[in-house]
Amino acid sequence: MKTDSSCCCPSFIPSRESALFYLLWVLIALYMLAGAAIFSSLERPAELQAHQLWERRLTDFSHEHNISCEDLKSLLRHYEEARTAGIRTERGRALWDIPGAFYFVGTVVSTIGFGVTTPSTAMGKVLLVFYGLLGCSATVLFFNLFLEKVITFLSLPIFRCRRRRTGHSDLEGREIEGNRNEQWKPSVHQVTLILLVAVLLVACGAASLYSAMEGWTYLESLYFCFVAFSTVGFGDFVSSQREHHEDTWVYQVTNCLLMLLGVCCTYSLFNAMSVIIKQGLNWMLKTLVRMYRSVCHYKLQLRPLFKLCSSDSEPPVCYCEETTGYKQQVQVVSSSGHSKVWHSSVPTAVSKCLCDEAKVETVCKSLQNKDKKVIYTERK
Structure with missing residues (x-):
């Protein structure tokens, strides 16, 4: 904590890093509250309608087949337990063969975690903790190195374009290219724009493939691409889970490659956008500090006037x-x-x-x- 001696009264101001942390925390909390209010107003009526429809269907089914509602709910609870083991009403592909297990560990180390495949044994759950700890750390490092490679790949053509605009000859350019290319890097706005275009291209191409292979609409496929590439992984849409997908190994390999490419590009985009957000927060902090100092400065100037106005008596003026x-x-x-x-x-x-x-x-x-x-x- 620091004391601002320029102000008319002592005030405790946190450090820049602490102020940035507190400001970001407040903005994230407000952002989450706004999102909660928006999604609650959109999804809560649909949830109530779904509950009413489900209760009505249970009642109609119990009356039609002369089954008590309690026995029917008990059967549904058993099915929910079986669903965690991979049992579905429609037969799907095997979950724990080598391709299925490889798909599972891919969702673990990439932090997607769809939730369709989960370990059911105690040893598998314990092993998953240590396996995920090392695998997720290595994958995050891979994502960071991928971002550095992207910046290095983009710096060379952008530098050459700048050199041509300045009018340097090829000989001079070769002499200074080795030094400047190592020092000069593209701006964060250029990297963000290029990564955004790359994510859109990968998502649009993958959505076309998923729409054809999974039977989803194109909008649902785009939704799945964002959920998967951003490592959110709700699990409402999961690719390559149908029974006939076991025979299409080309689609399985393509799906894994698209997942890897999409997650790398999206993670790098998030890192670049976080830098821009931090720059915006720094600008907000500078604005708040400038306003605070202005208020203290005007208060300091008006302090003698306040003392003069609050004095008990004023000297007489003789005309x-x-x-x-x-x-x-x-x-x-x-x-x-x-x-x-x-x-x-x-x-x-x-x-x-x-x-x-x-x-x-x-x-x-x-x-x-x-x-x-x-x-x-x-x-x-």
Whole structure:
């Protein structure tokens, strides 16, 4: 904590890193509250309708087949337990053969985690903790190196374009290319724009493939691409899970490659966007500090005026009438160090005060009693 001595009153200001952390925390909390309000208003009515429809179907089915609702719900609970083991109403591909297990560990190390395939044994759950700890760390490192490779790949053509615009010859360009290319890097805005285009191209191409192979609509395929590439992984849409997908090994390999490419590009895009967000937060902090200093500066300037207005008594002002051969000067010095001087001076004139001299003497005595020094000089 630091004390701002330039302000009129001491104030405790956090460090820049702490202020950035607190500001980001507040903005994320507000962003989450706004998102919760929006999605709640959109999805809550559909949830209530789904509950009402489900209860109505259970009641109709129990009456139609003469089955009690409790027995029917017990059967559904058993099915929910079986679903975690990979049992579906429609037969799908094997979950724990070599291709299925490879798909599972791919969702683990990439932090997608669809939730369709989960270990059911105690040993498998314990092993997953250590396996995911090492695998996720290595994958994050791979994503960071991928971003560095992208920046290095983009820096060379952009540097050459800048060199051509400046008009350097090929010989001069070759001499300085080795030094400048290592130092100069593209801006974060250029990297973000290129990564955004790459993510859109990969997502649009993958959505076309998923729409044809999975039977989804194109909008659902785009939705799945974002959920998978951003490693959110809700699990409502999962690719390569149908029974006939076991025979299409080309689609399985293509799916894994698209997942890897999409996650790498999206993760790199998130890193670049986080830098831009941090720049925006720094600008907001500078603006807030500038406003704070302005308020303190104006408050410091107005402080003497506030003290003057809040003083118990003000020095009397004598309005004088100029007469010939008279010069008068009144100076009031307070105990706080402030002084006021009223004077009227005419070289060939005498100033005659319109105030009664007895009243002036009374006021002077009262000011002296309040620790104020009054000097009244009169000369002809």
